[in-house]
Amino acid sequence: MNFERIKEKLNILADAAKYDVSCSSSGSKRANKNKGLGDSSGMGICHTYTEDGRCVSLLKILLTNHCIFDCAYCVTRKSNDVKRAAFKVQEVVDLTINFYRRNYIEGLFLSSGIFKNADYTMERLVLVAKKLRLEENFNGYIHLKSIPGASDELMREAGLYADRLSVNIEIPTEQGLKLLAPDKKREDFIKPMLKVKNEIIQYKSEKKLIKSTPIYAPAGQSTQMIIGATGETDAQIMYTSAYFYKEFQMKRVYYSGYIPISHDERLPSIGTDVPMLRENRLYQTDWLLRFYGFSIQELLNKEHPNLETDIDPKLSWALRNLQHFPVDVNHADRRLLARIPGVGMRSVDKIINARRYRKLGWEHLKTIGISMNRAQYFLVCASSQFETKDRTAAQLKSLIMGTSASKWRGAYSSQLNLFESNANVTVS
Amino acid sequence: MGMIDQYIYDGSFEGFLTAVFEVYDRKPTRVKIVSERLVTENFFDEEHTIYTDQAKSDRVWKGIEDKIGKKAGNLIYKAFLSEQSDREQVLLRIIKKGFKGENVTDNFADIDVLRLTNLVKIVGREKHRMDAFIRFRLTKDNVYFAEVEPDFDTLPLNAIHFKNRYADQKWLIYDRCRNYGIFYDLKTVNYVQLEISNDINSSLAAPFYFTHDEMHYQDLWKNYFKSTNIPSRKNMRLHLQHVPKRYWKYLSEKQP
Numbered sequence: 001m002n003f004e005r006i007k008e009k010l011n012i013l014a015d016a017a018k019y020d021v022s023c024s025s026s027g028s029k030r031a032n033k034n035k036g037l038g039d040s041s042g043m044g045i046c047h048t049y050t051e052d053g054r055c056v057s058l059l060k061i062l063l064t065n066h067c068i069f070d071c072a073y074c075v076t077r078k079s080n081d082v083k084r085a086a087f088k089v090q091e092v093v094d095l096t097i098n099f100y101r102r103n104y105i106e107g108l109f110l111s112s113g114i115f116k117n118a119d120y121t122m123e124r125l126v127l128v129a130k131k132l133r134l135e136e137n138f139n140g141y142i143h144l145k146s147i148p149g150a151s152d153e154l155m156r157e158a159g160l161y162a163d164r165l166s167v168n169i170e171i172p173t174e175q176g177l178k179l180l181a182p183d184k185k186r187e188d189f190i191k192p193m194l195k196v197k198n199e200i201i202q203y204k205s206e207k208k209l210i211k212s213t214p215i216y217a218p219a220g221q222s223t224q225m226i227i228g229a230t231g232e233t234d235a236q237i238m239y240t241s242a243y244f245y246k247e248f249q250m251k252r253v254y255y256s257g258y259i260p261i262s263h264d265e266r267l268p269s270i271g272t273d274v275p276m277l278r279e280n281r282l283y284q285t286d287w288l289l290r291f292y293g294f295s296i297q298e299l300l301n302k303e304h305p306n307l308e309t310d311i312d313p314k315l316s317w318a319l320r321n322l323q324h325f326p327v328d329v330n331h332a333d334r335r336l337l338a339r340i341p342g343v344g345m346r347s348v349d350k351i352i353n354a355r356r357y358r359k360l361g362w363e364h365l366k367t368i369g370i371s372m373n374r375a376q377y378f379l380v381c382a383s384s385q386f387e388t389k390d391r392t393a394a395q396l397k398s399l400i401m402g403t404s405a406s407k408w409r410g411a412y413s414s415q416l417n418l419f420e421s422n423a424n425v426t427v428s
Numbered sequence: 429m430g431m432i433d434q435y436i437y438d439g440s441f442e443g444f445l446t447a448v449f450e451v452y453d454r455k456p457t458r459v460k461i462v463s464e465r466l467v468t469e470n471f472f473d474e475e476h477t478i479y480t481d482q483a484k485s486d487r488v489w490k491g492i493e494d495k496i497g498k499k500a501g502n503l504i505y506k507a508f509l510s511e512q513s514d515r516e517q518v519l520l521r522i523i524k525k526g527f528k529g530e531n532v533t534d535n536f537a538d539i540d541v542l543r544l545t546n547l548v549k550i551v552g553r554e555k556h557r558m559d560a561f562i563r564f565r566l567t568k569d570n571v572y573f574a575e576v577e578p579d580f581d582t583l584p585l586n587a588i589h590f591k592n593r594y595a596d597q598k599w600l601i602y603d604r605c606r607n608y609g610i611f612y613d614l615k616t617v618n619y620v621q622l623e624i625s626n627d628i629n630s631s632l633a634a635p636f637y638f639t640h641d642e643m644h645y646q647d648l649w650k651n652y653f654k655s656t657n658i659p660s661r662k663n664m665r666l667h668l669q670h671v672p673k674r675y676w677k678y679l680s681e682k683q684p
Binding site: 019032099102 | 538560561562563564565566572574592595596597641644647648649651655656657659660661662663664665666667669670680
């Protein structure tokens with residue numbers, strides 16, 4: 001192995017792959033078999049974290065950064081003047097195995113620029129996965145990118161070796177896509193997604209009858225959207241997201257704040273801050289939809305097309321819906337407990353368990369670990385001391401914000417200053 | 429105020445269970461179970477040495493699993509591995525409550541149950557960190573070798589994870605703080621104690637112990653770690669929260 005050459009390729013092709021946020025290695029059911037190498041039946045593991053604080057779980061690389069497309073938001077686009085490189089199939093296999101054996105990674109996340117055509121590219125990605133599974137008896141995690149426009153036959157084969165498949169829809173709205181990626185069509189993204197979805201459904205039904213049905217993409221599929229490249233609203237993003245969760249049974253939708261990488265009039269200029277706070281609020285909303293029983297219409301709608309930046313979306317919803325509060329933690333059902341600001345799902349579980357043995361007061365709630373600073377105004381418990389004053393939403397918000405120390409404070413206070421000159425401040 | 433009986437045991441889990449047996453057998457009015465490593469001379473306390481007895485230990489363990497439940501047994505064992513100074517007292521109270529029929533796994537309004545949960549949580553987190561942060565280096569005798577210094581005694585919990593994962597390679601994980609390791613010989617995992625040379629981590633001596641390719645893979649990994657970072661999103665506070673400095677010593681990507 002020529003290590004110097006591999007190092008050069010790795011630097012180029014890891015650098016080009018890093019804008020894909022997904023690094024999930026969980027949700028598969030692939031156990032070690034025949035005393036081979038690897039096991040991905042447990043929970044995901046982050047083996048290290050980059051200096052930007054993102055988890056490193058998989059060897060995330062492109063097979064090549066040669067690409068026939070010219071999508072404005074992409075660092076690998078045809079017209080961009082960057083160094084190009086391509087791995088050989090066997091090189092990716094060797095790197096994966098040797099990194100895995102040293103416990104650096106949970107597996108491989110392989111994507112690629114599109115060279116020649118969709119099927120030619122997809123075929124090579126599948127070949128890497130096939131070699132890892134069949135020749136190396138590798139049971140670690142494999143995430144393959146579905147190349148837009150790839151044939152059904154190849155998508156079928158991909159799922160036999162990969163744990164997860166994903167196609168990034170990248171731009172939340174169709175107009176945005178037309179503007180920034182004129183060569184790409186939404187249908188091309190949807191086609192492989194649909195095939196994978198149908199294969200998963202078929203696998204699940206066949207598995208019930210025939211136990212030996214070969215496993216198909218056990219960790220499901222995911223997708224990603226770039227945030228802040230085309231001036232879309234939070235509502236547009238989250239309604240698109242909700243659609244993909246529902247229609248394609250996505251395991252995850254990722255939101256990636258746009259990182260300016262080129263001088264292009266259609267895009268935010270280089271040096272523009274990455275919208276990390278917005279990204280964070282979108283993820284919080286995503287969690288509320290998937291785990292807390294909220295519906296999208298409650299959080300974002302015509303009246304509220306964008307999330308508030310200075311408070312989290314659950315608190316924001318609560319302040320708009322004070323009629324549901326206070327919630328009695330000793331009697332309320334799971335669904336209601338989950339709606340109290342400052343109470344996470346783990347705390348909900350603990351409250352439900354603990355209250356079977358005694359009535360819970362403030363002290364118990366504190367030790368259970370709920371965030372009192374927010375929660376105290378929205379609940380009653382077994383204590384004579386609780387909020388008796390009727391406060392307006394605006395009063396509550398300023399009370400809570402006055403006592404909270406958000407890591408984002410710097411971010412939103414500067415954003416607020418920006419609009420101060422022409423803001424309409426309503427004092428209630 | 430009567431005297432406190434100090435039951436001094438050898439620090440092993442079996443030793444602790446033996447001490448619990450003696451508490452039920454001798455019925456002292458006030459008792460403290462103390463590991464011999466942490467014992468402090470105390471004029472007012474009466475010391476009793478507890479000799480680890482496998483049969484007594486087994487009886488208590490069986491009692492815990494049968495009467496309090498397998499889940500509780502698992503929690504008690506994990507909490508014990510935390511090595512925290514209050515562990516014996518908390519676990520003794522938990523065991524007493526459990527034998528009396530009280531719930532000791534879900535009643536989070538009980539202060540001992542909360543402490544138990546907390547100890548299990550910190551041990552679990554450290555175990556998970558070890559699963560993640562262990563870095564193997566391939567030695568010339570074809571063993572994947574890793575050194576660790578976990579905050580708590582987690583290797584007994586890590587063994588199964590690594591056995592399932594690396595079924596086809598020999599590996600050795602060595603706890604430098606507690607001076608023992610777990611070694612997998614392609615069949616079973618065994619506890620081992622070794623003399624490890626002081627120069628094993630010096631870059632000069634590395635070619636003597638490790639394969640030629642080993643250095644190259646470490647180098648590739650370090651390069652990958654740098655390339656996959658996005659400088660415009662730099663957030664060292666978050667980075668350090670996830671990878672605290674005390675773990676850097678054995679992380680290949682953090683080596684100069």
